[in-house]
Amino acid sequence: MGYDRKADDGRRESLPAPRPGASVWPRQSCPAFTPRKEHLPIEGSQCWFCRYADFHLKHPVALEVGICYWPDIQIG
Incomplete structure (x- = not known):
């Protein structure tokens, strides 16, 4: 199973509002x-770096698609 960059490129978008309980792409x-405390400012304001998104970053394997838990912070 290889990485499909074309599939990921279609997921770059600005959402008009948070999506509590819905899937979010990095x-x-x-x-x-x-931003999370570990956020690097050069990466921009993407869901991957958001405190409200859960991508299971503290698990052995992170999720490709996260879940928005706004307004509940997931990772500091």
Whole structure:
């Protein structure tokens, strides 16, 4: 199973609002973006770096598609 960059490129978008309980892709973003403590400013305001998104980053394998838990912070 290889990485399909074309599939990922279609997921870059700005969402008009948070999507509580819905799936979010790493490169999506919304107005509620709040960076995690480990956030690197060069990466922008993408869901992958948002405190409200759960990509199971503390598990052995991260999820490709996360879940938005706004307004509940998932990772500091």
